Amino acid sequence: MPGRVPVRIVRNLNIVIGLQNYDVIVVGAGPAGGMAALTAARLGLRTALVEEHPQVGSPAHCSGKLQLHAFREVDRPPHLIMNTLQAGAFYAPNGAVARVRRSTPDSHVVDRTEFDRWLASEAQAAGAELLLSTRLRAAEHENGMMRVTGERGGRTFASTSSVIIDAEGARPVLPATLGVRLLRRLVFGLQYQMTGIDLEEPDCPEIYLGSSISPGFFAWLMPISGRRARVGLCVDPDLSGRAPIYHLDRVMREHPVASTRLRHARIERKLAGPIPVLGARRPTVIGGMLLAGDAAGQVKATSGGGIYFSLIAGRLAAQSAARYLGGESRGLEDYERAWRRRFGRELKFTAFARATLNRMTDDEINALIAAIGSDDSFRSAIEEHGDTAFQSRLLLPLLRRSLHPSRLGAASGAMVKALRYGLRALWDDGAHLATQTDGPRASGLGPRK
Numbered sequence: 001m002p003g004r005v006p007v008r009i010v011r012n013l014n015i016v017i018g019l020q021n022y023d024v025i026v027v028g029a030g031p032a033g034g035m036a037a038l039t040a041a042r043l044g045l046r047t048a049l050v051e052e053h054p055q056v057g058s059p060a061h062c063s064g065k066l067q068l069h070a071f072r073e074v075d076r077p078p079h080l081i082m083n084t085l086q087a088g089a090f091y092a093p094n095g096a097v098a099r100v101r102r103s104t105p106d107s108h109v110v111d112r113t114e115f116d117r118w119l120a121s122e123a124q125a126a127g128a129e130l131l132l133s134t135r136l137r138a139a140e141h142e143n144g145m146m147r148v149t150g151e152r153g154g155r156t157f158a159s160t161s162s163v164i165i166d167a168e169g170a171r172p173v174l175p176a177t178l179g180v181r182l183l184r185r186l187v188f189g190l191q192y193q194m195t196g197i198d199l200e201e202p203d204c205p206e207i208y209l210g211s212s213i214s215p216g217f218f219a220w221l222m223p224i225s226g227r228r229a230r231v232g233l234c235v236d237p238d239l240s241g242r243a244p245i246y247h248l249d250r251v252m253r254e255h256p257v258a259s260t261r262l263r264h265a266r267i268e269r270k271l272a273g274p275i276p277v278l279g280a281r282r283p284t285v286i287g288g289m290l291l292a293g294d295a296a297g298q299v300k301a302t303s304g305g306g307i308y309f310s311l312i313a314g315r316l317a318a319q320s321a322a323r324y325l326g327g328e329s330r331g332l333e334d335y336e337r338a339w340r341r342r343f344g345r346e347l348k349f350t351a352f353a354r355a356t357l358n359r360m361t362d363d364e365i366n367a368l369i370a371a372i373g374s375d376d377s378f379r380s381a382i383e384e385h386g387d388t389a390f391q392s393r394l395l396l397p398l399l400r401r402s403l404h405p406s407r408l409g410a411a412s413g414a415m416v417k418a419l420r421y422g423l424r425a426l427w428d429d430g431a432h433l434a435t436q437t438d439g440p441r442a443s444g445l446g447p448r449k
């Protein structure tokens with residue numbers, strides 16, 4: 001660990017509360033913010049981790065599926081692991097299924113509330129100051145520093161720092177106050193934690209595809225223990241005028257597979273939240289502010305998974321801040337290059353794959369799933385190369401199998417059709433994807449409280 005970076009002293013006279021100034025203010029105590037604060041504190045930076053809610057991790061808004069890769073970013077917290085996943089079952093709208101089973105586990109399921117709390121407490125133990133019930137509303141540049149203002153316990157809060165790491169989640173407000181309007185496309189998720197489910201395999205999440213089932217996304221059933229699972233879906237408001245609750249209740253009642261699993265099930269808990277699925281868009285460095293996690297759109301648009309990349313981005317942002325404070329003038333700019341090197345390709349690939357999937361009709365999805373389900377070669381490609389964190393690794397093996405001369409028959413026809421959609425999506429990527437839908441429209445979710 002490098003030595004402590006010298007702290008810049010700034011005199012600030014207009015502060016109502018929050019008299020401190022810091023090297024780094026991290027906004028939001030989710031995975032991106034928790035990891036940023038932990039890393040910054042361990043690097044010796046005077047760090048504040050600011051969270052609007054009175055407790056970290058609450059309200060929860062996530063299924064908690066986290067790839068094993070992620071446990072190389074954090075010291076493995078074994079008590080937080082609820083289940084381990086090694087397989088997957090992909091259901092077409094007509095009930096046809098393609099099952100895959102890897103030889104090693106892919107992901108754990110964690111309790112997100114506990115995970116976020118654990119991360120924040122590690123950051124505190126490393127020296128970060130945790131400021132709860134503190135909602136920031138604006139950021140500005142002031143004499144070479146960053147200044148944030150907001151509220152804390154009903155009073156005005158203000159503070160200064162050399163660097164802000166903005167980890168506000170899917171709907172960040174601070175970039176706009178610095179004059180930057182971020183382009184985002186949001187889908188809106190709703191999930192029930194349920195018990196009394198007739199699960200088929202405890203390590204196998206089920207994915208229910210189809211534009212009639214979950215427009216612009218998919219529905220899922222993710223086992224967590226015994227007969228318990230998380231059952232949810234997301235909806236793209238551009239593709240359905242109905243709220244997620246309408247679609248989820250329909251899946252539970254009418255889906256040919258899910259409805260039988262859930263016949264005797266009972267809801268224990270509900271949660272909801274938006275997911276940015278446009279893929280990352282510039283900028284993620286705005287003067288002295290670095291964006292990390294959902295705030296930067298660092299989410300796989302296919303699956304909505306963002307925890308792993310949020311952890312990486314939080315760590316890289318803090319490391320960039322430390323380099324900048326240590327005297328490297330390009331330290332902050334390098335953040336964008338660093339995270340793109342680690343997972344930029346995945347964001348591009350999954351945004352493209354999402355655009356492709358969104359173009360497929362339910363009949364075409366039925367044919368595709370039937371093709372994969374009945375063809376050992378496709379299945380074994382997925383089992384061998386499939387990695388839910390790095391989904392682009394599957395593209396070449398699938399292409400190779402689809403286009404092999406000996407195989408140009410019924411099975412690869414569906415795959416080739418999907419590829420044609422992919423190419424068309426690539427062609428008009430900008431026009432199709434770059435729709436600003438950053439609002440509560442048709443979501444059934446109001447503005448954040």
Ligand SMILES: Cc1cc2nc3c(=O)[nH]c(=O)nc-3n(C[C@H](O)[C@H](O)[C@H](O)COP(=O)(O)OP(=O)(O)OC[C@H]3O[C@@H](n4cnc5c(N)ncnc54)[C@H](O)[C@@H]3O)c2cc1C
Nearest residue numbers: 028030031032052063064065136169189273293294306307
């Ligand atoms: C239904 C659903 C299921 C999901 N399932 C999975 C999954 O299984 N696996 C996976 O990898 N991803 C999943 N995701 C995505 C995942 O939740 C996000 O990618 C991840 O939480 C992003 O972390 P973050 O730190 O960027 O933001 P968040 O976790 O959203 O954290 C942001 C924090 O900042 C706080 N905050 C926001 N604004 C301010 C402000 N102005 N001042 C102070 N505090 C502020 C918020 O209260 C919050 O605590 C799911 C998402 C949804 C909606």
